[in-house]
Amino acid sequence: MKFILLACLAFTLDAFAQNVKSNIPYVENGHARHVLDIYAPEGAKNLPVVFWIHGGGWQQGDKSDVELKPQWFMDKGFVFVSTNYRLLPEVDMGTLIRDCAKSFAWVQKNIAQHGGDPKRVLVGGHSAGAQLAAILCTDDRYLKEAGADFGALIGSVPVDGDTYDIPAMIETAETRLRVHGMPMPKYGHRLKFGGDPEKHKDFSAVTHVAKGKGIPPFLILHVSNHPDTSIQARRFGAVLTEAGVPTTVFGAKDTDHSKLNDNLGKPGDPATTALTEFVAKILKP
Numbered sequence: 001m002k003f004i005l006l007a008c009l010a011f012t013l014d015a016f017a018q019n020v021k022s023n024i025p026y027v028e029n030g031h032a033r034h035v036l037d038i039y040a041p042e043g044a045k046n047l048p049v050v051f052w053i054h055g056g057g058w059q060q061g062d063k064s065d066v067e068l069k070p071q072w073f074m075d076k077g078f079v080f081v082s083t084n085y086r087l088l089p090e091v092d093m094g095t096l097i098r099d100c101a102k103s104f105a106w107v108q109k110n111i112a113q114h115g116g117d118p119k120r121v122l123v124g125g126h127s128a129g130a131q132l133a134a135i136l137c138t139d140d141r142y143l144k145e146a147g148a149d150f151g152a153l154i155g156s157v158p159v160d161g162d163t164y165d166i167p168a169m170i171e172t173a174e175t176r177l178r179v180h181g182m183p184m185p186k187y188g189h190r191l192k193f194g195g196d197p198e199k200h201k202d203f204s205a206v207t208h209v210a211k212g213k214g215i216p217p218f219l220i221l222h223v224s225n226h227p228d229t230s231i232q233a234r235r236f237g238a239v240l241t242e243a244g245v246p247t248t249v250f251g252a253k254d255t256d257h258s259k260l261n262d263n264l265g266k267p268g269d270p271a272t273t274a275l276t277e278f279v280a281k282i283l284k285p
Contacts, residue, residue, distance in 0.1 A: 020039050035083075036063060048154065119152045125159065134218075138215055
């Protein structure tokens, strides 16, 4: 019986692996992290695309940190792409964001060969990746500079980010430490985002939200009892709503920063239910 179970598991993993193309360069002769993975259902043709950006505080993490999401999205009729990008402090934040934009542009130019529709792309990400997804979907300069089409965005799903409004996050975090007599972080958000208040504002998605820009619908997922990600989600959601962008802010209970992301795609998971509803809306003819 044990042998049969192992054989079945091996068969399932092999079948799934056939749908994965790993470490595809998106910059010619680029950095080792200028690579992405593509997960596509068998026989995929002209399917909507998910462009996923991993978290890790902009200093670590990997495109393989996707858990259940590729299979869940493939089951929903998507091609799923997960990208790497260069990290702090090797590059600055602007360069890091432009890596993501270059990856997105490569996907638009090449995804049809893998069964995807370059004119229908949902951008998502977790933690640091949530900030990166949000900035790509609000500040159209990055995609345009990379030669990508901002108008191809059909939705954005940032997951438990705390830096949609970076000046507010810096003030909140530093005040908390200061009033308790604790030392300031040696490499906190203030320095990660350039050490300049103007850069802090410019890297904040809330700064770039405006009516008539073609900003796509948003599903902002956050941990309901996390004070920083909750208030950032509500703040970002309010700015988007005021600009007329269809927006849902969903606070997940009885979870944490990692589990919220890892459980996306799990049957019975409330955040996955919210994601299912969001995907149905944005794909509606």
